[in-house]
Amino acid sequence: MNLDLAYRSFVLGVAGNPRVERLIKDRAKGLVRRYVAGETLEEALQAAEALEREGVHAILDLLGEGVKTEEEARAFQRGILELVWALAERPWPKYVSLKPTQLGLDLSEALALSLLREVLREAEPRGVFVRLDMEDSPRVEATLRLYKALREEGFSQVGVVLQSYLYRTEKDLLDLLPYRPNLRLVKGAYREPKEVAFPDKRLIDAEYLHLGKLALREGLYVAFATHDPRIIAEVKRYTQAMGVPKERFEFQLLYGVRPEEQRRLAREGYTVRAYVPYGTHWYPYLARRIAERPENLFLVLRSLFGG
Numbered sequence: 442m443n444l445d446l447a448y449r450s451f452v453l454g455v456a457g458n459p460r461v462e463r464l465i466k467d468r469a470k471g472l473v474r475r476y477v478a479g480e481t482l483e484e485a486l487q488a489a490e491a492l493e494r495e496g497v498h499a500i501l502d503l504l505g506e507g508v509k510t511e512e513e514a515r516a517f518q519r520g521i522l523e524l525v526w527a528l529a530e531r532p533w534p535k536y537v538s539l540k541p542t543q544l545g546l547d548l549s550e551a552l553a554l555s556l557l558r559e560v561l562r563e564a565e566p567r568g569v570f571v572r573l574d575m576e577d578s579p580r581v582e583a584t585l586r587l588y589k590a591l592r593e594e595g596f597s598q599v600g601v602v603l604q605s606y607l608y609r610t611e612k613d614l615l616d617l618l619p620y621r622p623n624l625r626l627v628k629g630a631y632r633e634p635k636e637v638a639f640p641d642k643r644l645i646d647a648e649y650l651h652l653g654k655l656a657l658r659e660g661l662y663v664a665f666a667t668h669d670p671r672i673i674a675e676v677k678r679y680t681q682a683m684g685v686p687k688e689r690f691e692f693q694l695l696y697g698v699r700p701e702e703q704r705r706l707a708r709e710g711y712t713v714r715a716y717v718p719y720g721t722h723w724y725p726y727l728a729r730r731i732a733e734r735p736e737n738l739f740l741v742l743r744s745l746f747g748g
């Protein structure tokens with residue numbers, strides 16, 4: 442495993458310790474403000490509005506994952522429905538992301554499917570697109586089943602995510618082709634064993650481009666969700682060289698990450714969306730951001746030691 446991945450694995454391991462969680466929650470306020478739009482829907486909508494003014498569209502995400510009870514899953518569903526209804530009133534492109542385990546996937550796949558179906562019944566007629574985020578590898582199979590089930594039921598405004606760090610992903614992509622998925626491609630943000638994921642960042646990056654080009658060649662709509670300047674440049678070069686129009690793909694970045702690049706891409710005429718997370722359950726999201734960027738760990742350490 443190379444150093445980047447060893448660092449990520451270490452941080453995600455330590456971040457799971459309740460004492461570390463308490464310390465970070467108390468001391469990482471600056472980092473939270475950078476990556477999370479706020480704790481309320483109102484704050485998230487304000488952040489989205491500010492992005493819209495700069496030509497960047499928002500993907501609203503009520504933070505939450507790994508719920509342990511049905512009540513909790515239903516409470517998150519209620520929050521997501523409130524988001525859908527609020528977006529329906531807005532003039533901008535309407536787009537929501539959610540996590541299957543937020544709607545009870547770990548409790549029962551049938552529960553998650555039924556809660557998701559209810560969300561889509563509200564979202565589709567209001568023109569709200571719903572993206573199922575992809576979580577860690579033990580949930581991939583079930584998440585793909587949920588996506589396929591929803592498409593087979595006739596929903597179309599729903600998208601899926603594939604992660605280039607998993608060995609299995611090319612096969613998953615090929616299996617999904619008959620569904621003509623609206624695909625978000627990411628590298629992958631979780632701590633995965635080398636039995637399931639490439640242990641080398643260069644291989645993950647190469648696989649990302651391989652999968653992205655394959656999806657474009659197969660005629661899919663692809664959301665390239667990455668901040669990686671080399672990958673963004675190669676996607677631009679490849680699509681120009683192959684004559685793939687800008688309507689066939691987009692770039693997605695995270696709120697607070699490379700905001701100037703988000704605006705630049707939008708000015709160049711690409712569709713750009715920023716993933717805008719909000720809510721009180723921000724800890725696991727923040728831990729993943731610390732794990733993918735050593736500078737963020739230094740910021741946390743500095744605030745812990747009074748710098």
Ligand SMILES: Cc1cc2nc3c(=O)[nH]c(=O)nc-3n(C[C@H](O)[C@H](O)[C@H](O)COP(=O)(O)OP(=O)(O)OC[C@H]3O[C@@H](n4cnc5c(N)ncnc54)[C@H](O)[C@@H]3O)c2cc1C
Nearest residue numbers: 574575602627628629630666667668669693694695716734
């Ligand atoms: C819109 C969006 C949706 C996502 N959805 C999912 C999902 O459903 N499932 C999933 O597993 N993962 C998801 N991810 C996370 C993804 O898997 C990666 O962990 C994350 O994007 C970092 O990888 P990278 O492609 O940006 O490249 P990296 O190789 O990690 O980084 C490339 C460069 O980008 C910049 N950068 C990267 N991360 C940060 C950061 N946190 N802060 C500041 N600069 C940074 C740095 O300059 C870095 O050198 C999503 C990412 C985005 C942007």
